[in-house]
Amino acid sequence: MTLFSSPTDAWSHRTRIVLAEKGIAIDIVNVEPGRFPEDLLDLNPYHSVPTLVDRDLVLYDSRVIMEYLDERFPHPPLMPVDPVTRAHFRLALYRIERDWYGLVDQIEREQDKKQAAKLKKILRDTVLQSVDLFKLKPYFLSDEFSLVDATIAPILWRLPRYEVDLPRDQAQPILRYASLVFSRPAFRESLSEAEQEMRLA
Numbered sequence: 159m160t161l162f163s164s165p166t167d168a169w170s171h172r173t174r175i176v177l178a179e180k181g182i183a184i185d186i187v188n189v190e191p192g193r194f195p196e197d198l199l200d201l202n203p204y205h206s207v208p209t210l211v212d213r214d215l216v217l218y219d220s221r222v223i224m225e226y227l228d229e230r231f232p233h234p235p236l237m238p239v240d241p242v243t244r245a246h247f248r249l250a251l252y253r254i255e256r257d258w259y260g261l262v263d264q265i266e267r268e269q270d271k272k273q274a275a276k277l278k279k280i281l282r283d284t285v286l287q288s289v290d291l292f293k294l295k296p297y298f299l300s301d302e303f304s305l306v307d308a309t310i311a312p313i314l315w316r317l318p319r320y321e322v323d324l325p326r327d328q329a330q331p332i333l334r335y336a337s338l339v340f341s342r343p344a345f346r347e348s349l350s351e352a353e354q355e356m357r358l359a
């Protein structure tokens with residue numbers, strides 16, 4: 159199995175977290191946006207990472223990849239079994255992708271410094287608005303690590319990169335949650351060198 163992944167991209171990062179949580183042996187091919195290899199361009203009509211190749215199966219879109227991995231390698235399960243709880247988790251994934259990842263994508267693309275600063279402030283406020291949800295359980299709405307946590311973690315990890323400093327007094331539950339997720343061995347394993355440097359340098 160091969161994963162084409164960008165070492166700095168949050169969408170790629172969430173699939174690497176799932177791979178590490180499940181202990182899946184895989185070749186990770188690091189690629190840089192704008193300089194994708196021919197084989198990746200041939201395999202994926204959208205020319206995007208992450209892209210997973212499992213024998214004849216080629217998957218793109220990080221959510222499709224994460225859900226495939228969770229079904230193909232069921233242990234440990236990263237989604238609840240109950241349909242209503244699953245629906246809640248899927249809705250959380252949708253909202254985080256749209257709101258948090260959407261902002262991060264805009265920040266990464268923005269050339270104008272003033273505009274980028276505005277977007278970073280919106281990202282900070284958007285993350286802070288969710289603080290009450292992090293008070294309920296050790297992981298996001300759950301006692302167990304899930305695909306939602308694999309999705310939230312890459313954004314929280316990147317906050318220093320976007321000069322977002324969450325205030326301790328207001329953000330304590332988010333900071334507690336972040337320490338819990340960041341201390342997982344699989345999370346450490348998932349980090350590319352570039353991602354390690356975002357915080358550990």
Ligand SMILES: N[C@@H](CCC(=O)N[C@@H](CS)C(=O)NCC(=O)O)C(=O)O
Pocket residue numbers: 164167169191192205206207208218219220221
């Ligand atoms: N919804 C997609 C988004 C992936 C995405 O935006 N990937 C960027 C990462 S840099 C990409 O490959 N962009 C293509 C390019 O920049 O050439 C997913 O979940 O995989």
